[in-house]
Amino acid sequence: xxxxxxxxxFLLNGKFTIELCIFGIALTAAMAVLMYALFQYxxxxxxxxxxxxxxxxxxxxxxxxEIVKANIGMTGYILNKNKPxxxxxxxxxxxxxxxxxxxxxxxxxxxxxxxxxxKTDGSRLTVHCLTRSMLDTSDNGTFIKWxxxxxxxx
Numbered sequence: 001x002x003x004x005x006x007x008x009x010f011l012l013n014g015k016f017t018i019e020l021c022i023f024g025i026a027l028t029a030a031m032a033v034l035m036y037a038l039f040q041y042x043x044x045x046x047x048x049x050x051x052x053x054x055x056x057x058x059x060x061x062x063x064x065x066e067i068v069k070a071n072i073g074m075t076g077y078i079l080n081k082n083k084p085x086x087x088x089x090x091x092x093x094x095x096x097x098x099x100x101x102x103x104x105x106x107x108x109x110x111x112x113x114x115x116x117x118x119k120t121d122g123s124r125l126t127v128h129c130l131t132r133s134m135l136d137t138s139d140n141g142t143f144i145k146w147x148x149x150x151x152x153x154x
Contacts, residue, residue: 001046002032052150059146063108066142070112070134077114077130084131089118091126092137094144101147108143109135 005028013020035041077083096102102125106117109127114134119126129135136142 001035001041002028005031055146055150059104059150062142062146063111066108067112070114073134074113074130086131087128088132089126089128090132090135090137091124094123094125094137096123096144096147096151098151101151104150105143105147108147 006024009024009028010016010020013024077085094102094105096105102120102123106120106125109115109117109125112134114130116128117125118128127135136144138144
């Protein structure tokens, strides 16, 4: 984290002088110590987070693909007046273990057209969707499967 903060410091300054270098080293060291003290953010945690970056990048591409598919599906509902819409609230247990995993799932659902996360309670989510078929709540659902990989539980 320290090196990232230091690189960010130099990027924001736009120039490199000895004074800025010394001040940047001291400031980023203080920030790193503060993060370690306040958030229990250790180098071990940092290595664990960095090891998940490739998986998270893959998840972003999966999310984009699901958004594209949902947009195509919603276009079908908009253009075809004979397609029945049956708005409903669905409550389901996601089986995710971390608050961050539930956060990612709730926001991923909200980003896909036709669905919006209304409420979270632990790992239980309540989602409003245009039709029940728009929401895959199974353990093999695309979002849940990938988020469990990110959590390290699958």
